[in-house]
Amino acid sequence: MWVLLSLVLFFGSIGSVFAQSVGDLYSKSVQAGNDYRQKYSTYQVNKNQNIQYQTAATRIAALSATKDVLVSRNSWQIAYLTYLRSYLAQQTDIANYTQTVVYLDLETEINTLNSQQGTLNSGDTETDVNNNASAWEKRLSTSDRLADAAILQITSTKLADLQKQLQTFIDASASQDTTTLNLIKQKLQNSIDLRTAVDKNINSYKDYSFSRNNLLVQLTQSKQALFEASTLLSQLK
Amino acid sequence: MRSPKLILLLIPGTIFLLALAVFIAKLPKPTPNKTENPEVVVIPTNTPAPTPIGQTPLQAFVQSVSDLQVNDPQLTPPNFDRKISLPVAK
Numbered sequence: 001m002w003v004l005l006s007l008v009l010f011f012g013s014i015g016s017v018f019a020q021s022v023g024d025l026y027s028k029s030v031q032a033g034n035d036y037r038q039k040y041s042t043y044q045v046n047k048n049q050n051i052q053y054q055t056a057a058t059r060i061a062a063l064s065a066t067k068d069v070l071v072s073r074n075s076w077q078i079a080y081l082t083y084l085r086s087y088l089a090q091q092t093d094i095a096n097y098t099q100t101v102v103y104l105d106l107e108t109e110i111n112t113l114n115s116q117q118g119t120l121n122s123g124d125t126e127t128d129v130n131n132n133a134s135a136w137e138k139r140l141s142t143s144d145r146l147a148d149a150a151i152l153q154i155t156s157t158k159l160a161d162l163q164k165q166l167q168t169f170i171d172a173s174a175s176q177d178t179t180t181l182n183l184i185k186q187k188l189q190n191s192i193d194l195r196t197a198v199d200k201n202i203n204s205y206k207d208y209s210f211s212r213n214n215l216l217v218q219l220t221q222s223k224q225a226l227f228e229a230s231t232l233l234s235q236l237k
Numbered sequence: 238m239r240s241p242k243l244i245l246l247l248i249p250g251t252i253f254l255l256a257l258a259v260f261i262a263k264l265p266k267p268t269p270n271k272t273e274n275p276e277v278v279v280i281p282t283n284t285p286a287p288t289p290i291g292q293t294p295l296q297a298f299v300q301s302v303s304d305l306q307v308n309d310p311q312l313t314p315p316n317f318d319r320k321i322s323l324p325v326a327k
Contacts, residue, residue, distance in 0.1 A: 026311065036317055047323060059326060066323050076315045084312065126323040133321050140319060151312045155305075162302055169295055220307045230299045 022090050025083035032079035036072045043069040066129050070120040074136065077143060078113045081106055084150045092157040101203055102149050109146055112139075148212040149205035152198060155219055159195050159226065163188060166230050175236045184236075187229035194222035 043065040050062035085106040116136060123129040166188055175181060198215045292300075 029315075033315060033317075036315075040318060043321070051324060054326070062323055066321065069321060073315075073317045073321070076317060080315050087312070126325045130322045130325070137319060137321075144314065147314050151309070154312065155307055155309065158305060162298075162305065165298055166302075169298065216307060223302070223305055223307055227299070227302045230295070230302050234293075234295045234299050 022083065022086045025079070025086045029076070029079040029083045032072075032076040036069070036076045039065070039069040039072040063123070063126065063129060066133075067121050067123065070129070070133050070136065071117055074113055074116060074120055078110055081110050081113070081143070081147065084147060085110065088150050088154055091154045102146070102153050102205075105146055106150060109143055113143075142206070145205045145210060145212075148210075149202050152202050152212065152215050152219070156195055156198050156202070159191070159219065159222055162226060163192055163195065166226060166233070169230070169233055173233065173236065177236055180232060180236055184229045184232050187225045187232070191222045191225035191229065194218050194225065198222070 043062075046058070046062040046065035050058040052058075085103060088103055088106070120132050120136065123132055170181070170184060170188070173181065195218075198218050201210065201215055204210055
């Protein structure tokens, strides 16, 4: 009895840890997308058949296929956000306030979407099913903004790591060319300023003024400044 | 009789902690499985550029900055139909 219990606990714990790896979650997200595409294809066929024939059988099939695709779409979004949350946790520092806020919001969003699976799979009429779909779609903008914030946070953290590395290379440089070294430091500071400006805006992702594209442009400029600085340093005599 | 029971719990527990430590140390980068199904959409992966032999750490660093993708395709959101509905029966 004790041996059995120990083994179950042991393998159960190992399984749960490995199931949470980012690679696994990415695969699950890709698989959820494939499942959605299959369900979407069936939904389109059944919907068109019902439009054409309008029998009781085609109506039931169309309703069923629509509920299936709604559940599948929700599952894909859940799988994607779960992957994103795991990637964010792996990439960034848990003590970072901004990262923690986005992480917790992702958790809340995933739980909310999970709680909707039953509703999306219910409804006996077209109106019921359409209402359920519409209610879910109205929440999408919130979900999109949250995903944008997580993506920006991940990219910003990668940039921050590279900026720290460049600072270490600069500190270790024995070059006497102070003019170029100062230019490199200036470019690095420019890169850091652009990246920290993005960090300050990430938490305001719920505001209408939040613009993913603008922040992505800033991160691209930050990367470019960092690249120029590191290239200059690598050419320094 | 308690000692054998305690050992039975402690041994798997220790093994688990060791496995967990190894797992965390070797935490893999996201690498999606390839599939043979032609209809399956596989999002491209980030494969780091190979480091040529003789490259200095600084040159390798410059390459890693160059390789950084601000718009990482592995983070692309799902591209599902955002408006699904059925025509209401009359």
